[in-house]
Amino acid sequence: MKKLALFAMFAIATIITSNAQAQEKTVMVGGAAMYPSKNIIENAVNSKDHTTLVAAVKAAGLVETLQGAGPFTVFAPTNKAFEKLPKGTVETLLKPENKAMLQGVLTYHVVAGNLDSKALAEKIREGNGKAELTTVQGGKLWAWMQGNKLVLKDEKGGMATVTIKDVHQSNGVIHVIDHVLMHK
Template identity: 75%
Template structure:
């Protein structure tokens, strides 16, 4: 039995629509596809731009936590962001005796819940140009917009630009940032 042409065209169009929707949800970070069906750790380990962050998460013993249910919003510094720190800082933080300090810095990059860039922008608008959020570490981050750019300000006055927003994960969302955020 031959399929009518209009039905074949409808099937092709539907397949293209579904494929397009899946591709739209998958973002490229560090040369790797970040799949919304995988958790934060499952995706992050594939990003060439986040090898320092992944090593730090492993050294801090946070793999299981960030693989958990969440949801989490992670502001993920790139390798280049870690390279901006004073020479020796990362090596020092990765030492076993500095695990508590490393954990504090890493959990300072995490906010409970799933906050899209649009959610943060709406909170900034509602807050008359600024939004304050409490981190999992217990500190505070402030968010501001500069044109279309979303910025995160830490407790020391450091500023990180969100370079890739809304990298959806099965247990939250990642926003890639260009600077390591530092708690007090």
């Protein structure tokens, strides 16, 4: 009788959890649903388009940070974005002796706070068409609208376009971008 009661409770809990996830407004990224109830890392590891980014976050020792409370706004370059870097750049950054440099590159893609597209649009309006963002790394990014696309400019003059916006997480928001941003 006790086993049956425990089984029934487990079954109900599983159904409730499944229903809650089914009711969440998910966004598909890299062939995987991104659940707002999961943190940045829990979602990112499921995206086949972000395997390079996930490997870099692990190599940089930033997993725990990005699983933290945040909130964080992450501009997440795809694998194709990393492939646009000069040959050998990713391999060099992933070497243990370059961990600090890798951390700098990755934290340059993170802004403190939960800046979804509405919040970014408001900052752009307040900045008369351009918003200046301070990254966790300490550098600056500039954001503006180009037609209906959100565009970012880094300190070296490189540009990235947001290809998927507002991927909500339990500890922030991800915006997928098509280029890797570089600081000075």
